[in-house]
Amino acid sequence: MRSAAVRRTALAASAAALALLATACGGDDKADKGGSGEDKGGAAASSAPAAKALTAAELEKAALTQADVKSGKITEKVPATAVIAQDKVKTSDAACAPLAYLQTGSYVGKPSATVARQWTGDPRKPAAGASDEEKLFAGVGTMVVVTLASYEDGGAEQAMKDLNTAAAKCAGGFSITAEGDTTKNLKVVKTDAPKGGDEAFALTSSLQLEEGDEAPVKGVVVRKGATLAYFPAVDMASAATGKDWDFPAEIVDAQLTKLG
Template identity: 45%
Template sequence: MRTAFVRRTVLTASAVSLAVLATACGSSEGKKEDAKPSAGAATSAAPAAKAKTDAELAGLLVAQADLPQHVVKPATPAEAAAGAGATSDKPECLPLVKAQSMAPVGSAGGTARTKAVAKPKEPAADASPEEKLKAAMDALGGTATAVTLSSYDGKGAEEAFALLKSAGTACAGGYTGTQDGEALKIQKVAPGAAVTAGDEALAYTVVGDADGEKLSMELVVVRKGNALATFSAVSLTGTAEQPKAVVDAQVKKLG
């Protein structure tokens, strides 16, 4: 059976699509032979980064105004709760399951979530019934992207990113993720199209077996300072596109 996350995300994508159709550094020091260190030169290391709260992160999430070619919808409390209980048959793969389930990886101090569904191309006003039907079917194939922001104290974001990076290698041969008591067999994890964003980024194409059908999902992770942004994209057609516009818009809002 499809995992709860995949099922809910696909249903959200179809509902939104149909609704749209219906409405048609370095520093330098001076050299002075006998100069003593000044008070400024003797400063201690910068204080460790402090995690943002849920509310602060919510203000940094991509919104409708940032993505005019998408329909942006808030994540539901049920989605957040389900992600928190996600598990994997392989402990080393749990970071990937969490990232796909709108759950933070590691010990995050704050988390915020939303969803963005690519808008379908609307049929012309004088389109025939056949053309309108085709447009409706095409709409159902739009990519739906779950966006999760997590913020960490200190180097927590770097550590979480490292966990996801190592998981991509360790779990290349597959794993099983479980959410809400439903399991999804992942057959392989492969490198996705390269992403250049934030301080460091990675991308995976995750291929699973959903009810005997191939399901290809895109997972992108971007670290910006002590914040981690994860993007998990799925489609009703079974093959999602990497959500470049969503990634770019979100990273821009992180500053």
């Protein structure tokens, strides 16, 4: 049976599950306050001149609305529990901080403007013979926090570099402490990144739950000019089974289309 902590998260239907799926797992690691990852080993930034940062008003115009998606629900006023501020997030290794910020619904570096949305996928029909717990999770669906962040002076390229560096350094796992709760990532695996941007990054992290259970969570980041689109995602049905799941690529496509 999956953990009671995960069940409570599903009932709350909050995107804070991105970081807090394992709130009851505890952990003795002493976490250092996270910072940006080092430059070495990251993806090469574009040699083209830095693109102009978008204003808060321009980001708001580019952010997803219900009319922009074919399925699921867009929440324009993202709950405070869905995004954890950088200063509330600590990591067992400072080099892993960019991944922690992605996983907790935040962003890397210091953007000049941001805007956030939450997408919740349509409930899925549970598989034949599914347990009551699996049925509950299937009813919650997949949750994605979509954050648009615009950067001055090449900050978007640097943030992508930091993410790639962190993924290389933290592949063997790391811990996140967010608002007093510790979550352990047992491993981090980079996956195929989506097309349509100037740069893209995607990964799957395996979270340790209480009682030894694991759950895969995913994250995608795409750069278009000086703007990064962050897509941390959790699938609650997967939290019940531990099985892998497909990232909802249609949300990335819809957001990149609207960014232009």
